[in-house]
Amino acid sequence: MHLSELSIVNFKNIQDASFELSEKVNCFLGNNGAGKTTVLDAIYYLSFCKSFFNPIDSQNIRHDEGYFVLDGKFFLEGETERIFCGLKRNEKKKFKRNQKEYDRLADHIGVIPLVMIAPSDTALIREGSDVRRKFMDGIISQYNKAYLDTLLHYNRLLAQRNAMLKHQWAEGKYDTTSLEVFDEQLHAHGTELHLERKRFLEGYLPIFSNFYQLISGGAEEVNIVYQSQLSEAPMINLLTEHRKRDYRAQYTTQGIHKDDLEFTIGEYPMKKFGSQGQKKSFVTSLRLAQFDYLKELKQRKPILLLDDIFDKLDDNRVAALMKLVSEEHFGQIFITDANLHRVPDLFKDENVPLKKFVVEHGAINQL
Numbered sequence: 077m078h079l080s081e082l083s084i085v086n087f088k089n090i091q092d093a094s095f096e097l098s099e100k101v102n103c104f105l106g107n108n109g110a111g112k113t114t115v116l117d118a119i120y121y122l123s124f125c126k127s128f129f130n131p132i133d134s135q136n137i138r139h140d141e142g143y144f145v146l147d148g149k150f151f152l153e154g155e156t157e158r159i160f161c162g163l164k165r166n167e168k169k170k171f172k173r174n175q176k177e178y179d180r181l182a183d184h185i186g187v188i189p190l191v192m193i194a195p196s197d198t199a200l201i202r203e204g205s206d207v208r209r210k211f212m213d214g215i216i217s218q219y220n221k222a223y224l225d226t227l228l229h230y231n232r233l234l235a236q237r238n239a240m241l242k243h244q245w246a247e248g249k250y251d252t253t254s255l256e257v258f259d260e261q262l263h264a265h266g267t268e269l270h271l272e273r274k275r276f277l278e279g280y281l282p283i284f285s286n287f288y289q290l291i292s293g294g295a296e297e298v299n300i301v302y303q304s305q306l307s308e309a310p311m312i313n314l315l316t317e318h319r320k321r322d323y324r325a326q327y328t329t330q331g332i333h334k335d336d337l338e339f340t341i342g343e344y345p346m347k348k349f350g351s352q353g354q355k356k357s358f359v360t361s362l363r364l365a366q367f368d369y370l371k372e373l374k375q376r377k378p379i380l381l382l383d384d385i386f387d388k389l390d391d392n393r394v395a396a397l398m399k400l401v402s403e404e405h406f407g408q409i410f411i412t413d414a415n416l417h418r419v420p421d422l423f424k425d426e427n428v429p430l431k432k433f434v435v436e437h438g439a440i441n442q443l
Contacts, residue, residue, distance in 0.1 A: 189378035284365035377407030
């Protein structure tokens with residue numbers, strides 16, 4: 077699977093660009109703010125129906141323009157797939173596969189498997205549990221449609237239960253009967269999500285550990301621990317026992333929406349004790365393991381996007397990473413860098429097909 081052609085119109089800081097791509101390595105080179113990352117985000121958008129960086133669609137339209145268009149030609153299992161996305165201000169987004177518009181954007185998730193590694197990935201370590209849950213959910217949803225549907229149902233029920241709790245508190249009426257209806261459904265969906273997350277971590281963790289050892293040279297031991305209230309008791313029990321607490325808090329305090337992943341180095345939290353380089357190696361390994369995990373389950377190589385990967389990685393770790401991604405193990409790769417020569421020089425001895433593009437002020441030209 078690979079992307080052979082890409083057209084971008086009025087997306088972020090790129091006004092109009094169309095180009096053909098290498099099946100293996102594509103480098104986008106230029107100064108910060110030139111538009112390199114925008115190219116990667118356009119590719120990400122065609123896979124996930126949204127931006128990696130900005131979830132507000134209208135803010136991805138180029139300043140003072142009324143619309144954006146993304147159009148990609150993919151080769152997938154021997155067939156040509158045309159993926160199109162268009163958005164006009166104050167109108168609904170249009171997303172099409174081979175000129176047929178999707179009824180639900182969720183149906184497109186997983187069609188173009190893709191993994192992106194970006195400097196902002198350190199938020200997986202730095203930020204709260206919601207970021208790490210989205211990381212898990214994003215991987216599982218690419219290969220398990222039923223999981224995504226269950227997650228969407230769970231979130232809707234959770235919002236309705238929270239609205240009911242706020243209403244009861246405002247009215248001063250605590251009513252367990254109305255809450256019981258939500259609790260039974262949340263229990264069923266939450267239990268299913270919990271089991272799937274456990275299965276995912278069991279298969280994912282060994283792959284992650286292997287990548288971290290390869291990138292770090294075996295210098296440190298790292299681990300990921302799945303933390304869930306449902307590991308202590310069935311969700312229906314948790315919801316029942318904490319109803320009065322939820323009533324006072326005016327939101328649901330127990331459930332799968334409180335899950336988290338604990339990242340450790342040695343026996344200590346990575347967030348507090350990891351160096352900048354160790355954290356960067358950790359999140360890079362998380363993403364590479366995501367690639368391998370999806371590759372095995374989808375039986376095709378995801379597209380790999382590497383945005384500014386040299387940030388906070390020393391030369392040895394960069395060399396180890398480049399050696400990994402140049403192998404046949406990986407498929408099509410997109411890399412951005414502010415240095416015009418670094419990435420091409422790293423690949424010159426690897427004998428892989430490579431295209432170089434210079435990005436300046438939103439204009440893209442092949443070298």
